[in-house]
Amino acid sequence: MAGVAVMTAVAIAGFAVAVYAAWLFHDMPDGSELADFHPVTSARVFAWDGTLIGEYGQERRIYVPYSRMPTRVTQAFLAAEDRNFFTHNGVDVSGVSRAMAKNVFNLLRGKRFEGGSTITQQVAKNLLLNNERTVGRKLKEVILARRLENSLPKEQILELYLNDIYLGYRSYGVGAAAFNYFGKSLDELSLSELAFLGALPKGPENYRPSTHKAAAIARRNWVIGEMLKAGWVGRAEAEAAMKEDLVIQDKPRRAKYQDADYFVSEVELRAKRLFNDAIYTDGYYVKTTLDPKLQTMAREALMTGLETYDRRHGWRGAWSNIPVTDTWEGEAEAAEDKLPESRRAPSERPNWQIGLIEKSSGAVRAIDGGHGSIRGDDLAWAQATRGLKAGDLVYVSEDTKGVYRLRQVPKVNGSLVAVDPYSGRIVAMVGGYSYSLSKFNRATMAQRQPGSSIKPFVYAVALSKDFTPASLVDDGPISMMGGDGKQWSPENYEHDYLGMQPIRRGLELSRNLMTVRLAQKVGIKPVTQGIVNFGVLDKMPNEMSMVLGAGEVNPYRLTNAYSIFVNGGRKVKPHLIDEVQDRNGKVVYKADERVCPSACTADFDGLESPRLQPQGDVVLDPITAYEVNSMLQGVIQRGTGAAARSLGIPMGGKTGTTNDYRSAWFVGYTAELVVGVFVGFDDNSSLGNHETGAVAALPIWMDFMKNANAGKPIRQFNKPKDAVYMSVRGMEEAFKPGTEPKYNAAPESDDGPKPYLDTWTDDGDNGGPVTVVPAEEPPPPPKKRQAEDATPLY
Known part of the structure; x- marks a missing residue:
C-alpha cells in the first residue's frame, strides 16, 4: 500500500508539473520572430551637408x-x-x-x-x-x-x-x-x-x-x-x-546644431503628414534642404534686427526689483522663475545673464560673479524713459572687462525665409525671435497683410496683357465704389500726385494710384487669378483693395512666389524635405519628382552630360518675368529699397507696409537666392509711425544678404535670349518681339527737331490701353520721397 501511495503521489506531482509547464509555455513566443525585429528607433534629421539638426522619437x-x-x-x-x-x-x-x-x-x-x-x-x-x-x-x-x-x-x-x-x-x-x-x-x-x-x-x-x-x-x-x-x-x-576624469554633457542634446529649431519643428509636421506616427518609431533618415551656415546667419540677422527695432522704442524698465544684498543670486533666480516665458532671456543668447543694479548711476553685479557698470550709451537709453534704480533686476551681457550692455527681450516678432528660386528648396527659415520663448512659426503659420509687397504680381499680370515697359500710367486721383458699397478713394503714401509716369516708376516708387489704375485697365479678375496662379495664395477676392495688399499671406509662400521673377517664370514648389530613407537606406520619399533620362545610368562617354528639365511649371512668360525683375532691380537702384544699393550686388526687391504700420516687409533676391523678411507684433498692433518696410524689415534683409554673399563671385541675372532690348527714357527695357516701341516714319517735309517723346508710339500693334504723354506736357520729375510705401487705404 505504501508503494502504491508513493507511485500515486509521484504521478500526481508529475501530472501537476506537466500541467504547470503546459500553462507556462503555451503562449511563449518563438525566438525566430526576432529575426526581423527592430526596436523603436528615432527619426534623424539632417541638413543638406550632413549636419545632424534634430531627432523625433518616442525613445531616443x-x-x-x-x-x-x-x-x-x-x-x-x-x-x-x-x-x-x-x-x-x-x-x-x-x-x-x-x-x-x-x-x-x-x-x-x-x-x-x-x-x-x-x-x-x-x-x-x-x-x-x-x-x-x-x-x-x-x-x-x-x-x-x-x-x-x-x-x-x-x-x-x-x-x-x-x-x-x-x-x-x-x-x-x-x-x-x-x-x-x-x-x-x-x-x-x-x-x-x-x-x-x-x-x-x-x-x-x-x-x-x-x-x-x-x-x-x-x-x-x-x-x-x-x-x-x-x-x-x-x-x-x-x-x-x-x-582619466569622467566628464559628460550637461544635458542630452538632440543635436549640436541649435540654430534651426523652427525649421526642425516644421519638418516634423510635414514628415508626420507623409508617414503618420511611424516617423517616431521606424528610424527614418530625413535629409532636408537646410544650409546650416545660411541658417545661422538668418537667425542672427533676425534677432539682431528685432532687438534694434525694440531699442528704437525705448527701455521698458527692469523685470523685477529686490534688496541689494551679498546673497542676492537665489532671490534673483526665484524672481526670474516667476516671469512669463516670453520675458525670459532667450536660450539663443547664451551670453545674456541676470544683472543686479546696485546704484542708479549704473553700477551692476552679474550673476556669474562679475561686476562693473552699464555702458554709457545704454545707461542714457534707459534714463531717457523709465531709468534704473538700486535693486533692479535686468539682463546684461559683458561688452568689455567690467563694462556691461543692457539687454531687453523684444515684444516685436517676425520671420525670415530664404529659398533657392530654381528648385524651391528652403535653405534657411526662422519663424520668430526665439524658439525658446515662442514655438509659433511666423514664417509658415502667420497670415498677415503683405501691403505693397504684393504689387510686383499686379505688374506681372499687366505686362503679360497689354502693357509694356514703355507704357505710361496716370498717377492721379481716382475714386470708385468699393466692395462694401462705399466710395473708395485710395491715396499714395506721400498724399501727392505725379501725373503721367512710366510704368517702371510706379513699381520703383510704389505708387498706389498707378497700381490701382493698372488693375482697373486689366480687370480685377485677371489680376487676382494671376496672383493665385503664381502661388502667392490659394484664393483671392475680386476686390480692388487686394492689389494694394489687403489680403492675407504667409511669408513662406510670398517669398517663394518671388522666385518666378528670377527663374524665368516658373512656379516651383517650396519644400523643406529633400529625401527620406528608411532604416535600411531605401528611398521612400523624394521631393524632386523629375525623371532622369536613360543617359543618366549609361557609362560616361566623354560627351555632354544628360540634362534635366528645369523644375516647376511655367506660369509667366520668361520675358515678362525679366521685365518685372528689371523693375524690381530699379526699386534697389532708385526706389524704396535704395538703402540696399550699398551692398554692391545685382539684386531686386520690394518693400511692403500696411495700414497703421501694422506689418513691415521686404522680399528681395539675387540671381541665386530669394529672401523674405516680415516684422510685426503677434497681436497685429502698430509698429509705430514711419516703421515702414524700408525701416523695419530691409535692414534685416541687408544684414543677412551681406553675410550670405560675402566672398562669392558676383552673378548677373539671366536675360531672355529672344527678348528685344531697347533704351526707353534712358533705361534698358526688355520687350516681347513685336511689342517694342517703333520710330515714327520721317515726314516728307522736315519741320525741324521733334520732342523726345514724339518719336515713340506706345500703342503699337497691341492696341492696348496705353497713354502717351503729349510732347508739350513732359512727365514732371518725381517729388522727393519722405518714406516708403505705407498704404493707408483699406
Whole structure:
C-alpha cells in the first residue's frame, strides 16, 4: 500500500508539473520572430551637408548595425555583462553558479540578488517577456534564450542587445548613449568613455556622473580591468584610461546644431503628414534642404534686427526689483522663475545673464560673479524713459572687462525665409525671435497683410496683357465704389500726385494710384487669378483693395512666389524635405519628382552630360518675368529699397507696409537666392509711425544678404535670349518681339527737331490701353520721397 501511495503521489506531482509547464509555455513566443525585429528607433534629421539638426522619437535611439559597431564597444559590454557570450549556448552555467554563490552573501547583507543572466537571456527578457521576478519568468527566459541561440546568429543577438538596452540619460542603445553622454559617435569614443557605457547596464541611475561620480568612475575602471583580463586592451592603455576624469554633457542634446529649431519643428509636421506616427518609431533618415551656415546667419540677422527695432522704442524698465544684498543670486533666480516665458532671456543668447543694479548711476553685479557698470550709451537709453534704480533686476551681457550692455527681450516678432528660386528648396527659415520663448512659426503659420509687397504680381499680370515697359500710367486721383458699397478713394503714401509716369516708376516708387489704375485697365479678375496662379495664395477676392495688399499671406509662400521673377517664370514648389530613407537606406520619399533620362545610368562617354528639365511649371512668360525683375532691380537702384544699393550686388526687391504700420516687409533676391523678411507684433498692433518696410524689415534683409554673399563671385541675372532690348527714357527695357516701341516714319517735309517723346508710339500693334504723354506736357520729375510705401487705404 505504501508503494502504491508513493507511485500515486509521484504521478500526481508529475501530472501537476506537466500541467504547470503546459500553462507556462503555451503562449511563449518563438525566438525566430526576432529575426526581423527592430526596436523603436528615432527619426534623424539632417541638413543638406550632413549636419545632424534634430531627432523625433518616442525613445531616443540610434540604431547601429553590428557591422558598424566598433569592436571595443562590444568588448566593453561583453567584459561587463557576459565574457563567455560567443562560447555558451544561451545559458552560462558557470555564470549562474557564481551568481548563486554571491546571492548567499547578498541575502545575508540584504542586497539585491544577481540573476547571472547572459546577454541572450537579457534579450529574451527585454524583448519577449516582462520584468516580473518569478521562477516561472526565469524558466521562460532560459527556454527562450536557447530558442534564440538556435534561431539567430550570435552577432544578431548582440546587435539587438546593444541597440535596445536602456542606458539612462534618455538613451536607448549604445548609439544614442554615446551621443547623449559625450556628443560623439561610437567610433569617436575613447577607451575611458566606452568603458563607462559598458558599466551602465547594471544600473544607469546609480552611475550617473552628475550625481554619483565616484561610483561611476569606480565601475568604469572595473570594466577596463575586465577588458584587461580578457586581453582586449594593453596594461599601459588601461592604466592611463583609469586615470582619466569622467566628464559628460550637461544635458542630452538632440543635436549640436541649435540654430534651426523652427525649421526642425516644421519638418516634423510635414514628415508626420507623409508617414503618420511611424516617423517616431521606424528610424527614418530625413535629409532636408537646410544650409546650416545660411541658417545661422538668418537667425542672427533676425534677432539682431528685432532687438534694434525694440531699442528704437525705448527701455521698458527692469523685470523685477529686490534688496541689494551679498546673497542676492537665489532671490534673483526665484524672481526670474516667476516671469512669463516670453520675458525670459532667450536660450539663443547664451551670453545674456541676470544683472543686479546696485546704484542708479549704473553700477551692476552679474550673476556669474562679475561686476562693473552699464555702458554709457545704454545707461542714457534707459534714463531717457523709465531709468534704473538700486535693486533692479535686468539682463546684461559683458561688452568689455567690467563694462556691461543692457539687454531687453523684444515684444516685436517676425520671420525670415530664404529659398533657392530654381528648385524651391528652403535653405534657411526662422519663424520668430526665439524658439525658446515662442514655438509659433511666423514664417509658415502667420497670415498677415503683405501691403505693397504684393504689387510686383499686379505688374506681372499687366505686362503679360497689354502693357509694356514703355507704357505710361496716370498717377492721379481716382475714386470708385468699393466692395462694401462705399466710395473708395485710395491715396499714395506721400498724399501727392505725379501725373503721367512710366510704368517702371510706379513699381520703383510704389505708387498706389498707378497700381490701382493698372488693375482697373486689366480687370480685377485677371489680376487676382494671376496672383493665385503664381502661388502667392490659394484664393483671392475680386476686390480692388487686394492689389494694394489687403489680403492675407504667409511669408513662406510670398517669398517663394518671388522666385518666378528670377527663374524665368516658373512656379516651383517650396519644400523643406529633400529625401527620406528608411532604416535600411531605401528611398521612400523624394521631393524632386523629375525623371532622369536613360543617359543618366549609361557609362560616361566623354560627351555632354544628360540634362534635366528645369523644375516647376511655367506660369509667366520668361520675358515678362525679366521685365518685372528689371523693375524690381530699379526699386534697389532708385526706389524704396535704395538703402540696399550699398551692398554692391545685382539684386531686386520690394518693400511692403500696411495700414497703421501694422506689418513691415521686404522680399528681395539675387540671381541665386530669394529672401523674405516680415516684422510685426503677434497681436497685429502698430509698429509705430514711419516703421515702414524700408525701416523695419530691409535692414534685416541687408544684414543677412551681406553675410550670405560675402566672398562669392558676383552673378548677373539671366536675360531672355529672344527678348528685344531697347533704351526707353534712358533705361534698358526688355520687350516681347513685336511689342517694342517703333520710330515714327520721317515726314516728307522736315519741320525741324521733334520732342523726345514724339518719336515713340506706345500703342503699337497691341492696341492696348496705353497713354502717351503729349510732347508739350513732359512727365514732371518725381517729388522727393519722405518714406516708403505705407498704404493707408483699406
